[in-house]
Amino acid sequence: HNLVRIFKVMNVSQESKAWAMNPANWKCDAPGSWYCEGQYPPALAPLINKIKAFRQLEDFNSGGQDKEAEEYQKAYHARMAGKSAAGI
Numbered sequence: 400h401n402l403v404r405i406f407k408v409m410n411v412s413q414e415s416k417a418w419a420m421n422p423a424n425w426k427c428d429a430p431g432s433w434y435c436e437g438q439y440p441p442a443l444a445p446l447i448n449k450i451k452a453f454r455q456l457e458d459f460n461s462g463g464q465d466k467e468a469e470e471y472q473k474a475y476h477a478r479m480a481g482k483s484a485a486g487i
Contacts, residue, residue, distance in 0.1 A: 415440040 418424055418440045427435040439447060 412442065415442050 424438070425435045426438055
């Protein structure tokens, strides 16, 4: 149903690779630990800042949906039903 998108990042710069390999940039639960949270290189910050956080439709504590979220959800449900978003 196209519910998950997986992207392959191509042409990663040497600068980003070096940043990711530097232990100073790792967020581990303890020094030398095997468990480290992932984080993205600074070069991806402009892309990551565009992301809009997911909210449950039934989240009654959130104070309601904005107009943009309502339009997105209508288009999303239309795509899942096999209809075009323009036909809403």
